[in-house]
Amino acid sequence: MSETAYLPTTPHELTARGWDQLDVILVTGDSYIDSPFIGAAVIGRVLEAAGYRVGIVAQPDPANPQDIARLGEPALFWGVTAGSVDSLVANYTANKKKRRDDDYTPGGQNNRRPDRASIVYANWIRRAFKNTRPIVLGGIEASLRRVAHYDYWDNTLRRSLLFDAKADYLLYGLAESSVLELAAHLRSGADPSAVRGLCYIAAQKPEGALELPSFEQVSTDKLAFIEMFHSFYQNNDPITARRLAQRHGNRWLVHNPPAPYLTQPQMDAVFALPFQRGQHPHYQAQGPVRALETIRFSISTHRGCYGECNFCAIAVHEGRTVHWRSEDSILAEAAALTALPGFKGILQDVGGPTANMYGFECDKKVTKGPCPDRRCLYPVVCSALRPNHSKQTRLLRRLRELPGVRKVFVASGIRYDLILKDRQFGRAYLKEIVEHHVSGQMKVAPEHTQAHVLQKMGKPGPQSLLDFKAQFDALSREVKKEQYLTYYLIAAYPGCSEADMLALRQFTSQQLQTHPEQVQIFTPTPSTYASLMYYTEMDPFTRQPLFVEKDPQRKERQKQIVLEKAPLPPARKPSAARGSGRK
Template identity: 60%
Template sequence: MFLPTTKKELHQLGWDALDIILVSGDAYIDSPFIGTAVIGRVLTDAGFRVGILAQPDLQGDDICRLGEPKLFWGVSGGCVDSMVANLTASGRKRKKDDYTPGGINNRRPDRAVLIYANLIRSKFKNTCPIVLGGIEASLRRIAHYDYWSNAVRRSILLDAKADFLLYGMAERAVVDLATALKDGTDPRDIRGLCYSAPERPAEYLALPAFDEVSGTGKQAKKAFTKMFCRFYENNDPVTAQGLVQLHGTRWLIQNPPQHHLSPDELDHIHSLDYQLDLHPFHQPQGDVRALETIRFSLATHRGCYGECNFCAIAVHQGRTVVQRSRKSIVNEAKGLIAHPAFKGRIHDVGGPTANMYGVECRKKLHKGSCSDKRCLFPQKCKAMQVDHREQLRLLEELRQLKGVKQVVVSSGIRYDLILADSKNGLKYLRQVVRHHVSGQMKVAPEHCQDNVLACMGKPGRESLLRFRDFFNKMSAAEGLKQFLTYYIIAAHPGCRQQDMQAMKNFAQKELKVLPRQVQIFTPTPSTWSTLMYWTGENPFTGQPCFVEKDNQARERQKAVLTGPVQEAVKRQGGGRSFVKKRCQR
């Protein structure tokens, strides 16, 4: 059964009231890929009564549809930051939304977390605690640069006047919070929780205050860089300290992160009773595009140690990969096969990076992420032993399931990891080429120029060309007409017009194709690339970094690969599908 969305459904379950109401900027898709659904299922599994208000109407009393919860309101903007969902990199309104019925972008407000929190306060005076969660809240939990207002904003917890904020994936933290509120105990020592107070815990590490980092001058931007570096360094649950940041007269207090779930805990979350469908409440409004991609897909793990500078997964999910057991994944696949709409094709087997499944540094698991180096950039760390055997076993087992015609790996693949595995890397690629590509394989070199790649934290072109050659030879040997699709970012910090022209020349000469999957860099909160965009400085070198901020010039960079600027300007909602960001939750 779905979780209730109306009073009628509530009464059908024999419930007179709810413990928790979750409010989301997405439609209610009951799937392990949808954060609100997962949190609802986890809380229900722990014995709490949970309802969901998905994309509530801002007019009238729709927010009152389920009444008032006993314990707390959980507020999320959805699977994507609402400003990213609603506006392009050039500031134009997106026409489409993959998480809204009918696909029309008309249900999710800008700054959805703030709007929903204010809406609750307006209808329910002196209500129970409002708790923020999801990626929008998680990445905006400290003072942060906001591209759409071109300013440093306060913690979203304080702007929303909420009681608590749960950051990261939050399954364990949300149960701890619900239990504390039910038992009447103080929840303020829960890991993964933020709150505000007039005093600070003495043992917590102080970030530069909001007043220090919110200006536009050189000193303020230096303070902002110091703040972000300290924040990022304290994101690993094994080594992190608690953090505080003064906002006016109140302190934002961030407890250390929750420890990563164990594989058994992750298996259990994926075994819960998801309906793999859009709730009937939404169906009269039309289909939801996201469901097409996620309904028959399998998430094998979470976390990513690639740490691309423009990506927030390392902050939200963590730099440590936590994998599910093969048994759990295969059991979930059997459930997909039994679904009446299943037609034999598993659309994806992966995670933030598909071929990180089964590959993690043992030292990191016990001592935490290294503070002085990264796992893969500028070169793979020697301590990271890469072996694709676990993925080969998993894919083989899935292929052999009765009722499965094809298993596709459509999540991103790190080609540098394949090349780093001297024993099984090419064997893995051969199996992917033979069985798991649906006409095209998507790879994300993002650029070809060394100066731009260094700002992105991405590997150089040599590994891309080696991978391309292996892919083409293997496809030809199998008699398959398959090709690579390349994702490129234009106007990233460090990228000038001549760098995009060099990218075009490289693509035409070496890749023999002109990439069309090009997006303009969008500065989103809590990434290194956004830090570079705001400060104009590379934090890793301390040197000035060119940043293109003129929208027309940014469009021209994209148009080098995609065509005339006039055509680019006409496009609405361009760039990559939001569904591909689903694993961020």
């Protein structure tokens, strides 16, 4: 693939284009993968389509910080992202051990993404260019650290990333429309402080802004931190959100309301941009990236998730309202994939944050925003949602009929409670999946089986899992396929004890007739209710004390209780001292 098909990343490519300066330079902690699944590539292509000259400095050399200056200085702004994963999540396990592998680095070795990459890159830029153009933070690391937040790796509250990185602006969420509006303001010299989806630092609190408890307050008062997070969480929808302001010392973080969700034609236009679906040749020469194995021939059908699992950050990054692409857009992308080198007739995934949320939403939420006092799926599926799987079933059938397509997999997670709730089309959808879109095993994510732990997760009870398994097994027999469910499970979640993990093991053995092999230790990531529980050791909805396992060895024991096949000794009961991490 020719370098000219990609956004430029080397001085040679600028010379070849006859450019002496770029308008925007994006710096990312990932290798440059030109794919609609990669945020930096999407933002770069969106700006390019609007007429801006855009370049990418991917994984600047940690041994040579001057590498960040290889494309010169931009005329408008620097865009800085840690990459597709928060840099500390990418670099460390749940027990804070250094990871050796990185799926977004050539060759797979984890040696190119610095800890707190957004801060590091901003510092390198200022070191290379004094009084440089504005630095704009973006991506998942910035989005989830945009207000005062709990940082698991420091085990403390940290300021908004804007202050620690000493950046000028922060764009949160998916940001296609926000970045275009910001670029237009900077090009014209206009004040961008009203751009939606933007955070910035001000000397004064804007008039009418909702004041959050200050950084100093939340750092010393866990109840104030809970209050702050509730207000932050409830002001993340474009229809209902207010502008927020939070004092940090003698300055203010100003958090504008989210940008409106893209319309369907706008989404279709983004996915029609000329993504090359590969790694830029400059980086390909350094080795392949494993991420391409799963995304090169996959299709994203929709954005957002109304599941609102308490350990998941999608609600504050992509939003609680689902919006989807047209069938024609998805089919056109699939047809284009069949023409790519290396395509063997298999679409590896067709889905989104949750696969079976395509094509339906709550009519009230679309016009009035999410309900402030209830959730769409917890404790049960809301009667106003009315799940309807007919559109996704039709889409999957049309994809299977495309010339050159032999197999279409649905590898994204599926909410089985939605399938059970859809009494008109749910069974037909599941039969479609079972017969045509599963390869031996289907992955589901119950996460746990104990009611009080599931309540802290915001997940449905175990009966819906059993009902779904019965349907899945019956349909597999009906289509004469030997297929199985595999289960994602979480250990050491707030509220979970060793006794709970032993009960989980017994449930999976006796009720599910399986021995789980995929158990992960809970990682507290910024801006989730689960991390709020972990830090405060309280249920944020009741303010009642909550057992939290914080000892690394005992976290590992919780995991091994489920994984080990040998008989285990009785589980120990939690103590308040052990739960709080105190000796």
